[in-house]
Amino acid sequence: MHGTLSRPGPAHRPSRLPLTLRLALRELRGGLSGFVVFLACIALGVAAIAGVASISRSLSDGLGREGRRILGADLSYSLINREATPAERAILDAQGRVSVVASLRAMAVAGETGAALVELKAVDGLYPAAGAFVTEPQTPLSDLLAVRDGVPGAAADPALLTRLDLKLGDRITLGGHLVAIRATIVSEPDKIAGGIGFGPRLIVSQETLRTTGLVQPGSLNRWSYRLLLPDASEGDLDAAAARVAKAVPEAGWEMRARTNADPRFAKSIERFTQFLTLVGLTALIVGGIGVANAVHAFVERKRGSIATLKSVGAPGSTVVALYLTQVMLIAGLGTAIGLTVGAGLPFVVQALFAADLPLPLNPTLAPGELMLAAAYGLLTAFAFAITPLGHAHDVPVSGLFRDAVDPSAARTRPRYRLMLGLALVALVALSVATAFDRRVAMIFIAAAGIAFGLLRLVALGVMALARRLPHPSWPAPRMALANLHRPGALTPAIVLSLGLGVTLLVTLSLIDANVRRTISATLPARAPNLFFLDIPARDAPAFHDFLARAAPAAKVERVPMMRGRIVALNGVPAGQIRPPEDAAWVLDGDRGITYADEPPDGSTITAGKWWTAEEGKAPLVSFESELARNLGLEIGSSVTVNVLGRDLTAKIANLRKVEWRNLGINFVMVFSEGTFRGAPHSDLATLTLPGGTDAPLENRVLRDVAHAFPSVTSVRVKDALDAVGDLVGKLVLAIRGASAVAVLASLFVLAGAIAAGHRARLYDAVVLKVLGATRRRLLSAYALEYGVLGLVTALFGLIAGTAAGWVIVTKVMRLDFALDLSGALVAAALSVVLAVVIGLAGTWRILGQKPAPYLRQF
Known part of the structure; x- marks a missing residue:
């Protein structure tokens, strides 16, 4: 009889997870000790990229959602310097209801108080066709603009009242005619579509505008015919636009639809998003160094476990796969944290700054953009983790134990180098493929690669130099010198992490200083003081x-000016031309054009020759040389422009290099006199004072011109530059905010590098304390070590940042470069201080440890 067998218990269901994943999850039960910096670096970089992308998507969605309100209609047809003909207007009226808005710049004169440039908008009874026009006090617009006691009304930006010391009910003159200010503007629904203004807004009726006489043949004004198609789908809009284009193909107007209310803003958002994304990617790459440090320290901590696995037969590839899985799981957690922060950023911005945003924001989750940020984060983590993990593959068990005091110099296997290469290629491909301007993306990638290579060479150079220098007699300097080149030295990690951060800070500091110098100092010294339009x-x-007579010593220049839009180049319609990004603007909208019998000041003929008086009777044009090259134009090419509703074709006779930065009178296109013989036009004039800025004289001239020539628009260059400077200041603030993320990542990496070297430093401190070293002597040695590394890194950052700043300022922005190191030196000095402070903070706890417990372990 066989023995009785006990009934087996319930079978334990085997896990369906792969063995490597099960082991990795089991390892993670011990927590994330040692991976705090790893998580912070990945989360910070991903949050920056995801946040920028999410805000960009929210802005784009906001522009799309509010397209009808921004545009003021479903379709808008704009004309420069002329109104629609009866035939053109009839075609528009046949499509739907039409609202008309006229806009121009004018001078508002407040008696002897002074005069101010205003952005004048003349509206009809249908305004606003979309959105709400809010004033203080809130009164129907028709009542505000109506004629009372023989004086029409107006609504004004509060800034105009402040500038001219006015109050509600006061009267100003436009074109010599009285207008009463009856309300201030609180909200203007279509303000964005008007672009950047150089003066406060003033809204009047179209009847008032015609009374002032400001609209003259050749004067600079824009007439927008806003077509309202209630409940129209996108297909309906396309059909209506096609009918208008077929009926009046040569009207020469600019058409926009609510689905693309302001393509200029959309392009600007895309460009700025790309720049900030690249800054976020910089933060992620800087954080990658922290990933590498953390993984290296992780392998060091796990050498016992690795030895055990290999001793029981686990192949090296399995060990690498196990810990790579664990590392990527942690990277996934950091990525998830970053995505959560980035996805929520638009909602936070909307909640806190909705009233101050210049563009409509439609907070939304952007899955595509978030997936892109996640891909950046995971690829970066993989690229920087695979090499330190791969080092363990071929090291024998005995070597792993010996690495505590004698790190192995085994080379990484080709398979892991291949994986690294593939990850880097994927990162590059992702950056280029998703870039708005691929050339800029390639420049960034090349610059990042060069920076990494140079920093690596700097670190190796410091270690080689420290190895060859004679040993100082004093203990602290001798120990600091040895720490710079000994096995496991922190030199490469600190130089890389801190070097990139300092380089970025120095670059941004120099760009900021040069842009502000160009706007606030250099230009006014060379530029005209006053511009006069619509003469x-x-x-x-x-x-x-x-x-x-008003300014006898001043230099006065005067040229004829019209507005025209390029409609074809060499017979190819402008809409079919795909120029480089930095030349696309010349085909986007209307341009100022002129005619002359000699080259304008500030121009140099680079190809061809200027026409003679006889040759100038034919339609010829002089084109700016760099734009011509980017557009594929040369001597003999044809340019067709639409002026006052007529298409005129001229042949390129010569190419000019134009000095734009002195703000003198110059144009992309200068035509021969014969091209526009008999065409109505106005003049443009500039006044340049010999002594530079003279505010009292400028104000007196502005006031006198406004009284004597009320239809002439005067622009003070300083005011225009202030408006541009304000915009640049906001952009610089955004850039600084994004760059702060990269700098913060550098600090995380620096702290992580110190933490990664904790075990080696602890060993050193214990042995040295046993030998009689005092805490003060050890602190002195560490302070010298970190100070030298900070100084070397700061020097590299100054040189590399200056070079990068010079390239961006001179080659990309095309401005003069001045070496202003005031901000850069502050950044460099801070890097030295931070290196010492963070380094000593990381080693302070080590110096207080008792030797006995650690001697038992070692």
């Missing part, structure tokens, strides 16, 4: 004489 051709000689 009627019949009044031009009298106006010139007036300026000569």
